[in-house]
Amino acid sequence: MGRGASGPQGIRVNTVSPGPALTPWWTDEGGAADIIAGATGPDRDAVLERGAAEMMSLTTGRLTDPQEVADVVALLASPRSASTTGADFAVDSGFLKEI
Secondary structure, rough: OOOOOOOOOOOOOOEEEOOEEEEHHHHHHOOHHHHHHHHHHHHHHHHHHHHHHOOOOOOOOOOOHHHHHHHHHHHHEEEEEEOOOOOEEEHHHHHHHOO
């Protein structure tokens, strides 16, 4: 077993739980932003910029950028988090309001 291995076999298990993110599900034509805009009145850009975040009470005031989720995954896969195991990382713009 090499230096920095956490479990008996050197295997670490963590999870990343993304919240609402600026993915095609939101941004594509006919996606969630268009549906919300059609139901509530503002245009799709207003929904993406602030409306969706306000409706979901996101602490950051914006949807998560997919790169932010990827950055957490990259960190967890790197030796910099060799002692991190059994943890869940919510990358959700503050959607979950618990610690």
